[in-house]
Amino acid sequence: MNPLLTASLWALLSAACFFQAASTDQRTIKITAELGKNIILPCRAHGNRSIIAVEWSRVDLGSEYILVYKHDRIDPQSQRCYFKNGVALQERKITDGDVSLVLKNVRTDDRGTYQCRIAKEKLVHTVQLDVAPPPPDLFASWAVALLVFLGLSSIALLLYHFRHYYLSEYRVVVDSKEESILLPCKTRPLLPADARVEWIDGSNTKVHVYENGSDQLEEQYCLYRTRTKMNKDPLRTGDLSLTLRHPTDGDSWTYSCSVYSREGSILMEKQIHLHVKVHQVVVKEGAEYVQLPFITTPGLPGDAEVIWLDKESRIAHVYKNGSDQPGEQHDFYRRRNKTKMNNDPLRTGDLSLTLKRPTMRDCGEYGCSVTKDLYVLRVKKVQLIVKAGTAQSRTNQRTSGPEASPLIDVI
Template sequence: MEWRNVRDNRKVHVNQNGSDQPGQQDKIYRTRTRMDENLLKTGDLSLILRRPTDEDENLYSCRVYNRKGDVLMEKQVWLKVKVPEQVEVESGEESVLLPCRTRESLDGDTKVEWVDRDNRKVHMYQNGSDQSGEQHQYYRTRTRMDENLLKTKDLSLTLRRPTYEDRGIFTCRVYSKDRVVLMVKQVNLWVKAQEQVEVESGMESVLLSCRTTEDLDGDVRVEWRDSRDKKVHVYQNGSDQPGEQDQFYRTRTKMDENLLENKDLSLTLRRPRERDSNTYICRVYSRDGDVLMEKDIQLQVKGQWFKCIFPIS
């Protein structure tokens, strides 16, 4: 008897010759599955999956084979996993707390790992301290956990300067020294754009305003992107970089020529149309690639209505 994850074709659980075969399981399911010990008598081939997360959402197949490898029976089950907790915050707030507490006993060998929806490492704690070198660069210097988490059992994550791009599901996992998952919790973070701008399609241009108090020098990089991660406008080394723009925006954007002096990073988008309705992110980088500032603006472009009058003869 074999349970598989249909999308990735991973072995979830295998039972052969009357006993489980954990060595054949994919490692992400190891220690998390169980079947009826008397399944040969009861005929109950149901699978229990412990600590389900949104990553487990999938189509699963249960197959029964004879000794020749012929399929005697197959059933498929669709698993839908709901994220239990949602946190809302406005972009531009100083920080947001992603709550997570445990009842598990934690010791010096405990490993705590937060990952985002793209499985990037947001924060890692191991061997009694944070492991900043393991973090994805996008989150470096932006996260914090309780220094006494082994005693308090509070594994909550503080995320500084949340932006629209941070939205999504964050997963906290706790591992034992043997890499066994002791606990999993997920939090859905919803980040609202700081500012909303409405304009009618057909207007000459629209201004997406962004100013900074940071001191800007010639090494600074200013980057506007949309929520689909397309580069809208790039400024670096004292001038615009049109070669880095996505073709969709080329020749349609403009920034202040003296932005280093004026600290005005606003973007003018020419000929806005309904397809330009999006969330736009302005990000300022230092020469080392650190994010100095971010701002999000949601642009809504309304379609125009035309009245047509036909003469009656």
Template structure:
């Protein structure tokens, strides 16, 4: 009977022990010990392990820690809170847990007259971790975490990631106050099974995995006083397997020597190039991602001069942060965080907009989640004519519906007015003196959309870049186009018969010396 009674007592004590599971290789493990009773005047808190000699793991007096009788295997690896006796939190932190640290630990307190056991903790160090591999672009991936332990209703489950920094990936139960603690990178991307308490399947579903999700994840189960941990290593690979990557490298080597490189440049270049002609209504600067973006990200477009082109944050555009050059000229698509399409539309581009534009996505902590560059090249069409012709036309036609109160303004590169059309009439008084009586626009131009300008008697002094801008009544730009005029000089030469003939030349005419022969 006595033997049976002793076995029952031992079994009961073992069943009541707190269980802590941890994978080998972690930085530390916490052995919990909380006390709510009376603390004696001269207390000593002891952590022991009875299967070791000496059995002392850690001792703390009122004056501080005492390592004198500590077992050598724990030297420099244990720590308690300095204010443990004030807070009654006697939990022990064990650094760099190893397989040999598995065992039963006892937390007790004494006051000189006797010793009282506060907590028994069973530590299990496991030398195993699950590895999961997935290809980037997949809809989701499952990080497994299962336990055979019965899970009560107040069980709490935490999925965390410690690399590159400590991040809370998912927490169960997913209450509103706990949801705020979740790292923005994983917002709306994680889910667990609904009946996990019954099945013991605590696996995490991670949606839209990308390469930056690769790393070690910890599944921690808080069951009563038990702390159970499992580690999962996730490896997200790019679209191409190694053999395909090698083949792609060989393909690049062949393509570099041919014209196909230009055609496929957006696959090989880190900077995507967009080319358009001056005069188009708008140009799209592409920036797309398959990654799921949390709601609190910031999307920022900048040009190469560090001017802010467009800012999107907190589900809305921040027009007040734009540089004045881009005011009322940019827009992004709706539902961009859901679709991953962060492309920017730039209205009325000209060669002055030629720049490298950078699309950067930040999380709420300011860390960069995505960065892409787009090189914009706006070509300015050239109009060539020989000097001496009666007139030259600077062509501009549009299919836009222009309002009756639109203003059309032609200017040269010195910002001087060639021609102004407003209120359905030419405003000749606004012309610069150089262009007096030399310009003409078509009749009924608002209806036909033909805004071309005729410049009479062009000379090489008119070699400039000309800009046509169409404004609304409110002063908003409806259309803008640039044209470069090149007037080639003409030189008179004499043939063998003595006839005078004209010969076009792209350089200024130079008088011939008397002793020169042609």
């Protein structure tokens, strides 16, 4: 063989081996995901061998894990709460060494550096994930042309009438004194019967889940239990709206309604911005009492604890173990015997607080929380406004009996 040709072949072979070795040593993969889509973070064991255990983590989360696989199953106890039901292995039964991670419904907060550690391997597989905004929506330019053609007034009326179907974001404002509110979410009818509907709040907490033809109440966070309801057969009708009972200012969130296929890909997502206004109660100074209302669902756990705090975070009233706890009140309220709650409030759901003989010093925001085993079951705020009374009203208050008018105006 020609010596020059031989030398050239050896040079090419050496270069190929060099690039193969370089690719083998490459430990960091950069991936860009589209907002709201699913993405696969690749990781594979050397030699396609069987896997004993694998750990997926993210650098900025410290010692918390995204997913831990061992003993032929995913360990939910080791998983960070944010990622539960949001990640999965690409292959449920790992037979060929593929332990790639599927990250569902990618959000901006998912941006970061992910690491995959496989048992008995020293190599750490690193994936740098960036999240790009979705491609520009062509609907805007089309809408402008349509507005010019049909006229601004007529198209505005059409969009308003069908807003629940076509707008991906919607805003709802309601007063906390309302019995219930509707978070609207309507889409095309005849969605796949095996699809999954998830309502989540701004902290990625599950508000309501519908799957397999029924509500999945066991997946709800305790704050929403017994408070949510969806219409019957929502996948067939396309009406995925959610009714939320007894709204409070603590429910002011951006809620997301998402529909997933059986394979986990997202079919539809809409957001509803809910603002629940703080309830205001106005009373004239000199009234015998004023009630700070808090009506919620009945049948709360009997061992829950109800705490009312004033604007200075002083304990105004405590109810637990079936009775009031005056010993835990601040002196300002205990010495004046100033507060009272109705009998059996946890059973009835009426957690209202009666404040006796309100004065200008009592003005401000009061907050009530219901907790059990460190879980917050209900929260509410009430703004109390005490207006200056006349000298005559103060005289009437001193001389009137217990049936005197409370002079209360609830807004």
